[in-house]
Structures are given as C-alpha cells and as structure tokens.
Amino acid sequence: MLTENQISDFSELLGKDNICIVLHKSPDGDTIGSSFALLYALKRMGKNAQAVCSDEIPDQFMFISDGKKNLDMLFEPDTVVSVDVASESLFGEKFSYLADRVDYSIDHHFSNTFYAKKTILYDSISSAGELMFELFKSADIEIDRYIAEKLYTAISFDSGCFRYSNTSPDTHLAAAELLKFGFDSSSINVKLFDSVSLAQLKLESEALNSVKQYKNNKISMVTVRYSQIERLGVNENELGGLTAITRRIAGTVVGITVREKSDGEIKISLRSQQEAPFPDFDVSKVAGKFGGGGHVRAAGLSMKCSVKEAEKRIIEAVSEEWERLYDNPCK
Ligand SMILES: [Mn+2]
Incomplete structure (x- = not known):
C-alpha cells in the first residue's frame, strides 16, 4: 500500500x-x-x-x-x-x-x-x-x-x-x-x-565453460573477459542474459557473474535464490562491502583490479558471508 x-x-x-x-x-x-x-x-x-x-x-x-x-x-x-x-x-x-x-x-x-x-x-x-x-x-x-x-x-x-x-x-x-x-x-x-543475437548465444556458451563452483556447488561463478566480448562482437548492452546463467544451474544458491568492461573496470552481479534449508542470503550486503548495492536477491558492484583479483575478492566475501550464515560456528 x-x-x-x-x-x-x-x-x-x-x-x-x-x-x-x-x-x-x-x-x-x-x-x-x-x-x-x-x-x-x-x-x-x-x-x-x-x-x-x-x-x-x-x-x-x-x-x-x-x-x-x-x-x-x-x-x-x-x-x-x-x-x-x-x-x-x-x-x-x-x-x-x-x-x-x-x-x-x-x-x-x-x-x-x-x-x-x-x-x-x-x-x-x-x-x-x-x-x-x-x-x-x-x-x-x-x-x-x-x-x-x-x-x-x-x-x-x-x-x-x-x-x-x-x-x-x-x-x-x-x-x-x-x-x-x-x-x-x-x-x-x-x-x-527469449530473443538474443547469435553472438550473445555464443558468448553465453563460452561463459558456461567458465563456471566454477564452491561450497558444495551452492555458489556458482561465471567469468567473462572483455576480449571474448570483443571477439564475438557482442554489444556491451547485450550482456544482461549473462547473470541468468548461474540461476539456471540447479542447486545454486548464490550466483556470481564477473565481467570485464572495455575500460578495464570489473562489473560483478550477485544473485541469490531461496533453497531449503538455506535461509535468505542477502547479496546486497556483500555488494555493500565494495560500495555497491541492490536487493536481497539481486545486487551489483564494481572493482578496479584484474579479473583474477576480482574473482578472488568476491569469492572470499561471498564465502565469508556464507560461513557466517550457514556453517556450524562450533566446528
Ligand atoms: Mn527496477
């Protein structure tokens, strides 16, 4: 109301x-x-x-x-x-x-x-x-x-x-x-x-090959480099579908999409979905640590560093929040 x-x-x-x-x-x-x-x-x-x-x-x-x-x-x-x-x-x-x-x-x-x-x-x-x-x-x-x-x-x-x-x-x-x-x-x-260009589809297929999984496959990460986007001739504004890839992998609770932009900046999208027995994973909280923002289930942030470094930083931050929420504190 x-x-x-x-x-x-x-x-x-x-x-x-x-x-x-x-x-x-x-x-x-x-x-x-x-x-x-x-x-x-x-x-x-x-x-x-x-x-x-x-x-x-x-x-x-x-x-x-x-x-x-x-x-x-x-x-x-x-x-x-x-x-x-x-x-x-x-x-x-x-x-x-x-x-x-x-x-x-x-x-x-x-x-x-x-x-x-x-x-x-x-x-x-x-x-x-x-x-x-x-x-x-x-x-x-x-x-x-x-x-x-x-x-x-x-x-x-x-x-x-x-x-x-x-x-x-x-x-x-x-x-x-x-x-x-x-x-x-x-x-x-x-x-x-449902409608994407062939170049987009090819980029998504390359992105699928980059999937890495963590925490018992509950966290999935996809990485796309600017060189791939350039080679396939995909427009920078045709990249929205990339963030849907992790959602489609059954069992994924947190999805991370790391994308290198033409200016070298790294754009990271975070998605979470509800899956019993895991309570809500608030991705905006992780994004906030890097100056980004968004919603509980969808958030984004940017980094100025190498792709490798960005992957390392984001997986560390997501894992830390994961352990805080779900891992047994007595272990
Ligand atoms: Mn909106």
Missing part, C-alpha cells in the same frame, strides 16, 4: 511543469517502460516533459522507447524526476550533473541513497513499473493501451516474467488489469526474454 506521503508527493509532482525524467545508466526494461509511461501521462496532461538517459537504449529494448536510441536533453527543466535510479552513481556520465538537483526519486530499491529532495520509495514492490501503476491509480491517471503496455513491460522485465520472488499477488493483479487493454503480451515477453 502506498502511504499518504507518497500519494501527496506524486500529486505534487503532477502539478509541476518543464519536467525531465531521468533513467538509470545501462537502461533496462523497467526504467524505460515506467519512464515512458510517466512521460506519456505528463504530456497527455499538457505538460512540457522529456526523458533522458546517459547511455544508448539497447536495440533489444528500443521497442519500449518507441524506437528511440538516444534520449538527450531537449530543454532546460524546472523539475527533475528519476525513475528506478537507486543512487547518484547510476545517473551515468552524461547526466551525472543532474544527480544533485533531483526533486523526486520514484524507486523500488531498498538501497536507494535518498539523493532526491523527495523520495517516493516502495522497496517491497517488484518494479518501478508496478509502483508507477499504483501511483497512477492513486492520482486517477487514466490508464490506456499505451500506458498499459509500457507498465506491463516494465513489470514483466523486473519480475523475470513473473518468475522472481519479488512477484506478489499484487504484481499479478496489476498485470491482469493492464493485460485487459489487449496489447500483444506474448510478443513482448519473447522480445524481453
């Missing part, structure tokens, strides 16, 4: 004009879908509004951004709203200057750093898309087919097509209400989850 404050902050935002919506860097289906739903609703209200993103929209997601690849600043805004952006660092290079002048942050990450003047944070909801759906309803914004399609796409993306544990009865109810508008949800889900 939204709080009174969240509802009143959102209605205050709807009273503003000359609005700039900021997406997070490395844009995904949630930040694009929920931002475009808000952008459209604001424009329909007669507002001057635009959406910006530091990075290009990946080809795979351009159907969500109405075919737009670049979201650049078109006018000087009076009001800045970030959508699905947990921290200042996620504004990306081009629009980092906006981070300290954000009026409203609409977000669902419990790691949100409260950089905005007002933060509309709902951290137990599946997606910014589901939060936007609730906010639209609270403000009596009429949902039409366009908005329904964008919000459904956002929700489906962040819930892994309703498979992740962030999927609640309310997530399904929101999706059901949106589906009534009759857009082609099947084709959206194929585009989001």
